[in-house]
Amino acid sequence: AQRVTQPEKLLSVFKGAPVELKCNYSYSGSPELFWYVQYSRQRLQLLLRHISRESIKGFTADLNKGETSFHLKKPFAQEEDSAMYYCALSGDNFNKFYFGSGTKLNVKP
């Protein structure tokens, strides 16, 4: 069955420190992975998708099929990065998405 696991509910780092938000998935086919972000009092929005191999707001994520992971990384965290982050998976049927339980990132000054 499809499953997305985000093991950390809360991650606190100091400004300027590196940050890594973990995401592991379970899927038998070829998955498409995403990171969505929800800033305070804003809507959930797409941060990045693995197929684009892009860097958004300094964040990157690499799909590791061997470890079934899609961890989100940023070398130097900023206070404005504080938000709720969700990892999501879409399978061969692009109609359905599966979300992880989310990680709250708190960047301290």
Added chain:
Amino acid sequence: NAGVTQTPKFRVLKTGQSMTLLCAQDMNHEYMYWYRQDPGMGLRLIHYSVGEGTTAKGEVPDGYNVSRLKKQNFLLGLESAAPSQTSVYFCASSRRTGQPPYEQYFGPGTRLTVT
């Protein structure tokens, strides 16, 4: 563009009452989705639609019904509300053109409490 809007923003129901949540999008998107978000569980897909007049079940469809009579609207109905349906409900939409996978655009959410 308003994007994805949801009505109402908040609602309190008593057990057994019924209600309909309305989702509207003005982006001419083909796909629409209803999710529920519960503490510690992330977003779970209730129902989705790939086009006007079509609906399909997601992960947690029991106790809900949906309709997509118009392309821009996706309605979520609770026929007999139960306390277990207390949650925050999110609607989303996405296009079906170009290279998949398709980004989802989310509404602001509806906070529903069933007492």
